[in-house]
Amino acid sequence: MLYGAIEAGGTKMVCAVGDENGKILERISIPTKTTEETMPDIIAYFKDKDIKAIGLACFGPIDLNKASDTYGYITATPKTAWINFDIVGCLKKAFNIPIGFDTDVNGSLLGEATWGCAKGLTDAIYITIGTGIGAGIMSGGKLLHGMLHPEAGHILMRRYPEDGYQGKCPFHKDCFEGLAAGPAIEERWGQKAIDLADKKEVWELESKYIAQAIFNYILTLSPRKIILGGGVMHQEQLFPMIRKKVLEMNAGYIKTKELDNIEEYIVPASLDDNQGIMGAIKLAMEAEMSFIKG
Ligand code: ADP
Ligand code: ZN
Secondary structure, eight states: OEEEEEOOOOOOOEEEEEETTTTEEEEEEEEOOOHHHHHHHHHHHHHHHHEEEEEEEESSSSSTTTTTTTTTTTOOSGGGTTTTTTTHHHHHHHHOOOEEEEEEHHHHHHHHHHTTTTOSSSSSEHHHHHEEEEEEEEETTOOOOTSSOOOOOBBBBOOOOOOOOOOOOOOTTTTTHHHHHHHHHHHHSSOOOGGTTTHHHHHHHHHHHHHHHHHHHHHHHHSSOOESGGGGOOTHHHHHHHHHHHHHHHHHOOOOOHTTTTTTTTTEOTTTTOOOHHHHHHHHHHHHHHHHHO
8 A cells, every 4th residue: 555745844845655664665855945836746746656645744833623724724834935825725636535634743753653763652752953943742642733733842941041142033032942943053153053063062052951841841741752853963962961961950850760761761763864754654544544434
């Protein structure tokens, strides 16, 4: 059985065909321009494929409420060409097959929970630290949606006194994303993040902010695994620093076997950067299943 998968991002749309084992058989990458330019290319790619459903893991904010008139829309995105675009409707019209839809980060988490390091777990989070910060959350075996969907990259932070940087989030200035996403690192230190690799103070501060956010997620979401992905996390020295600081912030309060074994609790993504597109395959499989069940 073949499934279509789309990982829709602000700079590129990865489209793939995969099977029920999460195996990717072919893929292309289409630049994200306007809806009029990009959607026809996506549709043309899938047109002759014998796919049973499509899974779409999408940048947001998006409307995931099936009872809403704008279900399947990208809503208030900073990518202005895509504001209020009915992306699910557009695919549905072109293919008339089930379309699974979720956030990009919930997609990545679903990939990891199905075929990666969170396999078999019912409670996990996936955090991406790249151009922006976002988190996918699974609780009790279900991807968390709620009123909208989690926007856990924008939680408010306790600032560190040595940090004079004002923050980059256009809405909240010094939220987590405003202080710790790639563009914030680059503006604070005046250099590309990748060129700051050997500047200890950069990663010391970065790891403190990431640890602070993770500690808040541990307290509120009680995950059994915390997976970190995105461009900034290519700085692998961050992992031991983050783990150490999370334990310091916890100060012995929560005592679990996961925290005792923190190297296996706070981990890098495990699917070679395929977690998003593999998660989209799983979204397609789930959409097909719920279509069959009615
Ligand atoms: P996106 O979030 O746009 O999907 P990425 O996850 O690759 O893409 O994140 C891009 C951000 O991550 C940029 O701000 C970039 O500076 C930063 N980044 C990318 N690679 C590295 C690296 N090796 N080390 C540190 N920062 C990086
Ligand atoms: Zn914000």
